[in-house]
Amino acid sequence: MVAAPGSNTASRTVQQVDVAVVGAGFAGLYLLHRLRKAGFKAIALEEAGDVGGTWYWNRYPGARCDIQTIDYSYTFDPELEAAWTWSEKYATQPEILRYLGFVADRYDLRRDIRFGTKVTEAKWDEATERWQLITDNGAPVSCRHYIMATGCLSAPKPPEIDGVKDFEGKVYFTGRWPHDGVDLAGKRVAVIGTGSSAIQSIPLIAEQAAHLPVFQRTPNFARPAHNGPAPSDRMSLLQGDRAAYREQARQSMAGVPYPQQTVVSWQLSDAERRERFERAWAAGDLVHILTQLWADQAVDVDGNKIVQDLIREKIRAAVKDPEVAAALTPHDHPFGAKRPCLDTNYYATYNRPNVALVNLRQEPIKAITASGITTAKRNVDVDVIVFATGFDAMTGAIRAVHPITGRGGKSLTDVWAQGPQTYLGLTVEGFPNFFMITGPGSPSVLSNMAVSIEQHVDWVVDRLAALRDAGFTTIEPTETAQAAWGRHMADCSMLTLHRLANTWYTGANVPGKVHALMPYTGGVGPYRSICDEVVSQGMLGFRLT
Numbered sequence: 001m002v003a004a005p006g007s008n009t010a011s012r013t014v015q016q017v018d019v020a021v022v023g024a025g026f027a028g029l030y031l032l033h034r035l036r037k038a039g040f041k042a043i044a045l046e047e048a049g050d051v052g053g054t055w056y057w058n059r060y061p062g063a064r065c066d067i068q069t070i071d072y073s074y075t076f077d078p079e080l081e082a083a084w085t086w087s088e089k090y091a092t093q094p095e096i097l098r099y100l101g102f103v104a105d106r107y108d109l110r111r112d113i114r115f116g117t118k119v120t121e122a123k124w125d126e127a128t129e130r131w132q133l134i135t136d137n138g139a140p141v142s143c144r145h146y147i148m149a150t151g152c153l154s155a156p157k158p159p160e161i162d163g164v165k166d167f168e169g170k171v172y173f174t175g176r177w178p179h180d181g182v183d184l185a186g187k188r189v190a191v192i193g194t195g196s197s198a199i200q201s202i203p204l205i206a207e208q209a210a211h212l213p214v215f216q217r218t219p220n221f222a223r224p225a226h227n228g229p230a231p232s233d234r235m236s237l238l239q240g241d242r243a244a245y246r247e248q249a250r251q252s253m254a255g256v257p258y259p260q261q262t263v264v265s266w267q268l269s270d271a272e273r274r275e276r277f278e279r280a281w282a283a284g285d286l287v288h289i290l291t292q293l294w295a296d297q298a299v300d301v302d303g304n305k306i307v308q309d310l311i312r313e314k315i316r317a318a319v320k321d322p323e324v325a326a327a328l329t330p331h332d333h334p335f336g337a338k339r340p341c342l343d344t345n346y347y348a349t350y351n352r353p354n355v356a357l358v359n360l361r362q363e364p365i366k367a368i369t370a371s372g373i374t375t376a377k378r379n380v381d382v383d384v385i386v387f388a389t390g391f392d393a394m395t396g397a398i399r400a401v402h403p404i405t406g407r408g409g410k411s412l413t414d415v416w417a418q419g420p421q422t423y424l425g426l427t428v429e430g431f432p433n434f435f436m437i438t439g440p441g442s443p444s445v446l447s448n449m450a451v452s453i454e455q456h457v458d459w460v461v462d463r464l465a466a467l468r469d470a471g472f473t474t475i476e477p478t479e480t481a482q483a484a485w486g487r488h489m490a491d492c493s494m495l496t497l498h499r500l501a502n503t504w505y506t507g508a509n510v511p512g513k514v515h516a517l518m519p520y521t522g523g524v525g526p527y528r529s530i531c532d533e534v535v536s537q538g539m540l541g542f543r544l545t
Ligand code: FAD
Pocket: 022, 023, 024, 025, 026, 027, 028, 045, 046, 047, 048, 052, 053, 054, 055, 056, 058, 063, 064, 065, 066, 067, 072, 117, 118, 119, 120, 149, 150, 151, 152, 153, 154, 197, 397, 400, 401, 437, 438, 447, 448, 449, 450, 453
């Protein structure tokens, strides 16, 4: 049964399936494919008008992936890999969206996706041992298993500033950019935010706009993309032995095949450190610069500070006005504790006469008015405001389905009142047959998400098939296992520098959100081994009935 987007006339008859997937992005598409192959009757429910998830919604100028596209791809089917060639090292949003559409066509996935359908509530029915999902469009759904593939960066954060409704110009959000584009030529355009989407879009907006004031609260580290064709050294590695390359990615720390560094910073001379840094800077690869300089860069404040200082030098060299350069230079977090952004002319854009940095640390925004933005020091009149203010990451889209009611009428919002509690980032005690893909407590946003998504989907579908074949109808983690996972998460986070930064990884960007490091910092390969060990030990930490 497919409900047309926007219509609310579909039958109220409950749609019965084995598995309901919410979301048709990278994760939802692969889930649907795997579930079908495993013999389950499955559907996906998707708020958007088509497949793509992140790449459907984020159509702002300059939107690209920041993991090289040869790594940021599905790897489950060698024939699919052979059938698609990326045109660039970092593909643009339209190309990635085309790729996901190509995947949907190739496996005929759209026929089981209800587009234009948002899941609004979910309730576990103890008597039937099934989930009941309510949607805003068409029939409710009854399913044995409920899988949220709702995305870690899919719930845009609403503006925290008064007066947006009073503004008489146009307002856009990078995470909800209009499909037919926006003409910014000759306009006075304000960009609020200097996170990843802002850093990608500002150089392109600056080329069109008459005037571009950028409102920055917290500067980010950005490193150059040096985009172009996929680099020949990485391509040779991939083409030399594709299966081994993919396997190395699965066992790696971040989901991209790079060796583990063993040399620590103090074993290298200044010249050797600089040489390594310059090589990483020239490579324009996120995982290279995050993992390949020296072994202590992500775990030791001194080892990290050397990287920070080298990047600060680069910012000073790129930005002509020393005051602007200083304002653009981060000092409040270790490099890598916040996801570093991808820079194509970002810093150099501040040398343009039509671009101005407004430092909100010195002059906070007071209000948005009919004609523009008022800070503590001045009024800035603009025609357009672009909010590049990020997402309610990792838990935003999950909690937006409200309530999610588990056993005994427990609501997920209440269970997570002090921060997300999960077992393996996949399941929650008290919520039988409920799964999250790349949920809080899994490597998720600290990894190449394509690799993490495939691992989660494979693990979940393999478990569902094994349970079915063994005659079980429910699966749920124990309280003990969930508490132990929480402790393990906390122990791992003490080993990295993530604990020293207030970021969207910790919920610090959303007012009122509980401060907790949400992704698992133990690494993609080790995490995979733990998930596999849980299985080999007879589903350790799970109760099956
Ligand atoms: P999404 O792609 O977010 O899809 C989730 C879908 O669920 C959405 O379509 C949404 O509409 C739908 N949905 C949510 N709630 C509901 C509901 N209640 N009812 C119905 N539908 C719902 N990751 C990387 O690893 N490398 C990168 O280079 C990279 N670049 C990125 C660039 C940008 C601009 C952004 C925003 C993210 C980037 N990411 C990157 C992270 C990216 O989100 C993931 O790589 C991946 O696309 C996530 O896929 P997903 O299917 O899990 O979630």
